[in-house]
Amino acid sequence: MINKKHTISVLVENHAGVLSRISGLFARRGFNIHSLAVGITENPTISRITIVAEGDDYTLEQIAKQLNKLVDVIKLRSVKNEELLSRELLLIKINCTPAQRPELIAIAEISEAKISDVSQTTMTLELSANQMRISAFEELLKPYGIKEAARTGVIALQKGANSLTG
Amino acid sequence: MSNRMIAAKALVKCLELEHISTVFGYPGAAVCPLYDELSRSSIEHILVRHEANAGHAASGMARISGKPAVCCATSGPGALNLITAIATAYMDSIPIIAITGQVCTDQIGKDVFQEADITGAAEPFVKHSYLIKDAEALPDTVKKAFYIAATGRPGPVLIDVPFDIQSAEIEFNDDDYSKTVDIRGYKPGTVGNKLQIKRVIEAISEAKRPLICAGGGLFSKNSFRLMIKMAEHCDIPVVNTMMGISTIPSEHPLYHGMIGMHGQKVANRAMNECDLLLLLGARVNDRAVLALESRELKVVHVDIDPAEIGKNLPATIPVVGDIKVVLKQILEQLPQKKHTEWNNELKKQTADNRSSSPAPVDRTSAVNPKSFLKILNRLIPSDSVIVADVGQNQIWTANNIALSGGGRFLTSGGMGTMGYSVPAAIGAKKAAPHREVIAICGDGSFQMQMMELATAIQHGINIKVIIMKNNRLGMVRELQTERYNDNLTAVFLDGSPDFIKIAAAYGINGDYLTDEKEADKALITLLASKKPYILQVEVNESAVSLI
Numbered sequence: 001m002i003n004k005k006h007t008i009s010v011l012v013e014n015h016a017g018v019l020s021r022i023s024g025l026f027a028r029r030g031f032n033i034h035s036l037a038v039g040i041t042e043n044p045t046i047s048r049i050t051i052v053a054e055g056d057d058y059t060l061e062q063i064a065k066q067l068n069k070l071v072d073v074i075k076l077r078s079v080k081n082e083e084l085l086s087r088e089l090l091l092i093k094i095n096c097t098p099a100q101r102p103e104l105i106a107i108a109e110i111s112e113a114k115i116s117d118v119s120q121t122t123m124t125l126e127l128s129a130n131q132m133r134i135s136a137f138e139e140l141l142k143p144y145g146i147k148e149a150a151r152t153g154v155i156a157l158q159k160g161a162n163s164l165t166g
Numbered sequence: 167m168s169n170r171m172i173a174a175k176a177l178v179k180c181l182e183l184e185h186i187s188t189v190f191g192y193p194g195a196a197v198c199p200l201y202d203e204l205s206r207s208s209i210e211h212i213l214v215r216h217e218a219n220a221g222h223a224a225s226g227m228a229r230i231s232g233k234p235a236v237c238c239a240t241s242g243p244g245a246l247n248l249i250t251a252i253a254t255a256y257m258d259s260i261p262i263i264a265i266t267g268q269v270c271t272d273q274i275g276k277d278v279f280q281e282a283d284i285t286g287a288a289e290p291f292v293k294h295s296y297l298i299k300d301a302e303a304l305p306d307t308v309k310k311a312f313y314i315a316a317t318g319r320p321g322p323v324l325i326d327v328p329f330d331i332q333s334a335e336i337e338f339n340d341d342d343y344s345k346t347v348d349i350r351g352y353k354p355g356t357v358g359n360k361l362q363i364k365r366v367i368e369a370i371s372e373a374k375r376p377l378i379c380a381g382g383g384l385f386s387k388n389s390f391r392l393m394i395k396m397a398e399h400c401d402i403p404v405v406n407t408m409m410g411i412s413t414i415p416s417e418h419p420l421y422h423g424m425i426g427m428h429g430q431k432v433a434n435r436a437m438n439e440c441d442l443l444l445l446l447g448a449r450v451n452d453r454a455v456l457a458l459e460s461r462e463l464k465v466v467h468v469d470i471d472p473a474e475i476g477k478n479l480p481a482t483i484p485v486v487g488d489i490k491v492v493l494k495q496i497l498e499q500l501p502q503k504k505h506t507e508w509n510n511e512l513k514k515q516t517a518d519n520r521s522s523s524p525a526p527v528d529r530t531s532a533v534n535p536k537s538f539l540k541i542l543n544r545l546i547p548s549d550s551v552i553v554a555d556v557g558q559n560q561i562w563t564a565n566n567i568a569l570s571g572g573g574r575f576l577t578s579g580g581m582g583t584m585g586y587s588v589p590a591a592i593g594a595k596k597a598a599p600h601r602e603v604i605a606i607c608g609d610g611s612f613q614m615q616m617m618e619l620a621t622a623i624q625h626g627i628n629i630k631v632i633i634m635k636n637n638r639l640g641m642v643r644e645l646q647t648e649r650y651n652d653n654l655t656a657v658f659l660d661g662s663p664d665f666i667k668i669a670a671a672y673g674i675n676g677d678y679l680t681d682e683k684e685a686d687k688a689l690i691t692l693l694a695s696k697k698p699y700i701l702q703v704e705v706n707e708s709a710v711s712l713i
């Protein structure tokens with residue numbers, strides 16, 4: 001079977017210990033996590049965890065079923081790639097002399113990134129986009145020298161009027 | 167009316183409201199408030215001699231009573247000692263409630279004396295767990311714990327209660343103990359999908375060589391009765407997993423024994439030759455299902471846990487639901503059928519097996535386990551509970567014990583935990599004081615649990631123990647003989663005491679059995695004893711598991 005990336009939206013009880021239950025389950029059952037992002041939802045007692053995991057269809061089915069068994073998991077949905085509205089936030093600090101600034105500002109503009117901070121030797125950019133664009137953006141900046149970078153992991157909603165609510 | 171009390175007292179009241187009459191446990195400083203309250207309650211506390219055995223005893227009790235049973239331990243080492251039992255219950259889907267003491271809330275995370283993150287450590291092995299941080303939430307949590315443990319696919323639930331929470335005052339009235347439970351993330355389904363039920367009925371009607379594989383799930387609400395009804399209605403032969411032993415009387419004409427790597431040839435053959443396999447309440451683990459040759463085979467898998475369906479074996483027709491409800495749904499519309507030819511083939515082989523006499527032993531001072539178990543079968547009351555430990559003794563018992571309707575076989579199937587049988591027997595006997603409860607173990611496993619003889623004596627729990635003594639860790643010895651060129655290492659039990667003298671030191675009577683001809687007499691004495699009794703049966707050190 002072919003391995004694919006899958007995005008799973010999970011609504012969970014917003015209390016201590018839930019995240020460790022979920023990450024423990026992934027580790028224990030040998031499921032690979034690409035990224036995991038947690039945040040509160042419109043309902044303060046519920047958090048949404050967005051997990052990007054890799055595996056074949058069997059693995060995905062097992063992930064969903066095992067997650068569903070956790071009492072703290074209220075609902076989950078595996079979102080098909082074509083229905084996926086996904087974003088990731090990147091903060092990236094690049095080597096940048098004052099002379100290089102115009103060049104980098106131009107790259108930022110084309111890429112729809114924002115300039116968040118500037119120093120004598122660096123520039124920090126911020127980009128919210130889907131994973132493909134984030135990766136392309138990073139590639140573009142590599143030649144300047146990346147000092148450090150942080151990515152939030154993907155968060156996602158389903159396109160259209162359908163919604164996952166508690 | 168205001169009704170203030172400490173949370174520990176409320177906890178005990180909750181247990182009483184759950185009709186708990188027995189708690190198996192071991193105290194320590196961190197559970198003292200709970201023990202103080204227990205002492206003034208209607209609940210009997212059974213002091214085990216090791217916390218794991220509190221868990222196993224609760225497991226034995228839960229399996230016989232069909233309801234969650236309770237064990238408790240102190241914080242740190244006490245709680246950690248419980249883990250093996252919790253994991254053992256988890257693997258076999260047994261509803262137990264484990265209550266542990268914990269250090270004070272403001273000390274948690276500081277590595278103080280006897281602190282262990284038990285909810286964290288036990289997480290892989292519990293159906294759910296709670297660390298109580300708000301005393302007022304305790305009663306509601308207990309209610310939820312019992313609900314979660316008992317419903318859906320049953321399993322262990324852990325409640326970790328910090329010391330200061332136990333002593334905190336809360337308001338509690340019996341009437342407040344909420345009657346209904348609503349957990350938004352936990353809604354186990356019960357009814358089977360109608361379309362799937364229709365497909366199952368079609369599959370059964372079309373099948374030429376159908377087979378029922380009965381699992382431990384059928385003990386839920388005595389669903390095995392409906393399984394037998396279905397088998398008889400459609401003339402379908404039945405095999406079972408180790409967990410499913412005693413779901414159907416051994417002498418039933420449609421029954422052909424246990425499947426799996428340690429099972430009966432005829433049962434495995436039936437698995438390989440059937441054209442429709444009805445897996446009922448069985449999760450088909452790796453040891454149970456030998457590779458089913460890829461062939462035209464329809465698999466109907468009925469299980470309460472959707473995650474088990476398709477996990478180890480692809481299911482053609484998956485049915486998620488409560489086995490009892492689903493079987494009722496199927497039986498409502500199922501036309502009668504006959505499968506004379508298919509049954510005759512299997513019956514012939516089973517009859518040959520049943521009549522074949524065991525191989526003669528090459529040592530006169532040893533008893534053949536198969537012959538011994540046949541004599542046991544003849545003498546025990548029909549509603550006996552037989553608890554097998556782990557090892558050769560387990561395989562011998564699983565394959566040769568014959569329980570007619572009403573009898574029950576227990577063992578640690580999924581985890582294979584040595585030291586399960588005696589404490590589980592203690593729990594089973596507490597649940598059914600009038601039934602004969604017999605633990606069968608090896609001389610290795612007996613030494614992992616012999617301290618529980620004290621528990622049995624202290625609390626007047628009349629269990630019987632049969633030790634199949636081969637002076638070896640027999641199962642491992644057999645493996646070394648077969649796969650490691652007979653390089654026997656670390657399997658000799660030299661240094662073991664005389665078990666009958668050990669028993670005597672506890673005030674327990676017992677006897678040695680070295681000659682098969684004496685077996686009748688020895689077993690009659692064992693069964694007649696009104697007190698715990700031990701029989702040490704000398705078996706051949708080179709005997710194999712499949713006899």
Ligand SMILES: Cc1ncc(C[n+]2csc(CCOP(=O)(O)OP(=O)(O)O)c2C)c(N)n1
Nearest residue numbers: 557558559582584608609610611639640641
């Ligand atoms: C707690 C635990 N430790 C180790 C094992 C591995 N093990 C499986 S069977 C067995 C031998 C059991 O010996 P004994 O109790 O004497 O029974 P016999 O096989 O001789 O009947 C061992 C060590 C186990 N199942 N459980």
